[in-house]
Amino acid sequence: MEDPIRKIAITTGGGDAPGLNAVIRAAVITALNLEWEVCGIRRGYSGLLDEDTDGIERLDRRAVRGITHLGGTILGTTNRGNPFDWPVERPGGTVTSVDRSDELLANFRRHGLDALIAIGGDGSLYIANRLYQKGLPVVGVPKTIDNDLACTEVTFGFHTAVETATEALDKLHSTAESHERVFVVELMGRHTGWIALYAGISATADVILIPEIPFEIEKVCEKVEVRYASGARFAIIVAAEGAAPKGGAPVYREHAGPGRNARLGGIGEWIAREVAERTGHEVRSLILGHLQRGGQPTAYDRLLALRFGAAAARFVAEGRFGTMVALDSTGMRAVPLAEAISQIKRVPPAGEIVRTARDLRISFGD
Ligand code: F6P
16 A cells, blocks of 8 residues: 655746646645645745745645735746756856756655645656656646647636736737737747737637647738728737747747756847838737736636646545646546646647637738
């Protein structure tokens, strides 16, 4: 018989997303009902490595009271805390990385922890899977506003991000119309265009540009001209940050380095410049950025996050380690972490939602 669970830990890693606190609360309450002790690891996996600081805290009923509706994460997070690729500064200022995973495992055991609930996106769950392969009992929960994790119908945080983006696009409409301008709005979506697609259609954008459908700038300009010629003398172009022209590459602000992800950003500005030069219309661009990651989760995301958290604790109780909680039409199920991280969930270019957009005469610039 396997050892009974007595003490578990929870961690939140990668970019924050609305609903993280609701997952934590549901996992903690479900675990406490099972009479387990629960700890929170601060700042992703870093709390198990930076032990001189407040790396680990006890999560009791009081610690998770009144947090369901709050954005962010009470545990803090980082997207620079990969224990397998930990950045270290060498004399002279160069930064390299070292593998601190053995140290992490040793600290996990030293704290008497029996299992880990890892809430994260592709990066954090990739780390979770590697730790699982090294013997750490882990259950993952899919988090990302980008909605790009495979094996689950949806990730929590996505719905709230779409609401925020739609509201922003709605607000821009009045200025675009009053000034007869073209607005280019860059939304988050590193590899996929889920936010751009959902918010773009909901806010009746004229052009939606996503990484899954490489675009031609000429076609984007054509759509703008058709609109102006029809009497609607303004246009809204929505671009996912990872969108790229046919044969071109996404625009990066910062390239990846030891322990550090690449940062996308700037495609919107490029499109705006091109459209202004080619059409002569007045064009403005903006990047909605981290506003999409903040704020209170919508009721949909709260419920989803609470379901994910409770299911994660149940899966720990059932010993279903090395899995990720996933939503499908039947409810919550456990899918192997390895499967969930083996690919990303892209927008199907020939799918029904893209088709709906095309039926509504929204251009994808292709
Ligand atoms: O993964 C979510 C995400 O919102 C991406 O769309 C975006 O590229 C990234 O986070 C930005 O993260 P940060 O600025 O925190 O490094």
